[in-house]
Amino acid sequence: MNSVVTVRGLAHRYGRYPALERLDLEIRPGVTAVLGPNGAGKSTLLGLLSTGLTVQCGQIRLDELDSRRDTTRYRAALGFLPQTFTLPTNLTVAEFLTLTAWHRLVPRAERALAVRAALEAVDLLDRADTKISRLSGGMHRRVGIAQAIVNQPRLLVLDEPTVGLDPRHRRELRTLVRTLSTDRAVVVSTHLTEDVAAIADDVVVLDEGTLLFAGSLTELTGGGIEAADIDAAYDALTMGEVRR
Ligand SMILES: Nc1ncnc2c1ncn2[C@@H]1O[C@H](COP(=O)(O)OP(=O)(O)OP(=O)(O)O)[C@@H](O)[C@H]1O
Structure with a gap:
């Protein structure tokens, strides 16, 4: 391969x-x-x-x-999840991922779909509009993964x-x-x-x-x-x- x-x-x-x-x-x-x-x-x-x-x-x-x-x-x-990371607790999950998608050069027209796909992959679609501060530790880790895959990395x-x-x-x-x-x-x-x-x-x-x-x-x-x-x-x- x-x-x-x-x-x-x-x-x-x-x-x-x-x-x-x-x-x-x-x-x-x-x-x-x-x-x-x-x-x-x-x-x-x-x-x-x-x-x-x-x-x-x-x-x-x-x-x-x-x-x-x-x-x-x-x-x-590239997508990267460091061992320890801090998430912006004042943003919602979707806001944070949209920001990350922008950082990772996902074109504006594709961002909403990219965020949705990343949330779906980590099973957090129903938390899209939840403030990060309200998530459990396990969900934090899943948001960490979602930010790492939002640009569909190779x-x-x-x-x-x-x-x-x-x-x-x-x-x-x-x-x-x-x-x-x-x-x-x-x-x-x-x-x-x-x-x-x-x-x-x-x-x-x-x-x-x-x-x-x-x-x-x-x-x-x-x-x-x-x-x-x-x-x-x-x-x-x-x-x-x-x-x-
Ligand atoms: N910023 C740094 N300055 C100086 N030495 C460093 C630095 N970062 C790592 N090292 C040294 O480089 C070597 C490799 O470190 P590295 O963190 O890559 O190992 P690791 O396999 O990830 O270890 P661990 O399992 O403990 O996390 C170690 O001897 C470490 O002490």
Whole structure:
């Protein structure tokens, strides 16, 4: 299957500290889970993919768009949900999404439809005119996803989207992520192998800024798709028993 994102020779330093070292990666349509211990470089990779961090070395291409050279068009094709975010509580859900659609260069004539489609996708259509301040925590997270998909992005980047959610909302969010991945690439960072088992087609494992594995979930586990299979494969990789 054709890649949506191609990463070549991507490296990143904070001052003199190397957080990512010459990464090559192809990201296909579907869900790619990014796994790794604390400090592995997951947030740095997501920051670079979502243009919050500027590429210092190497290249990221989203279809034909270079993240550094074609930043405006790249951003118009991108959706991003940071790990923590603040929503404007004084706006209604629809007002906020309309504003986001404008920011993401959705043409004026298409904005109302884009907002409706995003709300439908996260099952919040009946809350369109509700003030954000009146929504529950789980609904906040869904508004966060709605803002990330309002421009129908080719690449959707979600930084630990299930953190802090109760089991029911976590299940709902996993189902939503799977639904959203049918016609785009979704990159999700997580510490939870249950998340990976439930949603991932492909897996990227980082450790100390180095790529330990990139491939399909079944390639990682040797066929298993349960959380325990992923745990075992992940431990083997990150404890240095296997290096691919
Ligand atoms: N702004 C920064 N300044 C200096 N060092 C940083 C900065 N941000 C991250 N780092 C360092 O870069 C390395 C990679 O960090 P990063 O946040 O990408 O890891 P991570 O895999 O997302 O970790 P976690 O799972 O703890 O969120 C870490 O050693 C971290 O301390």
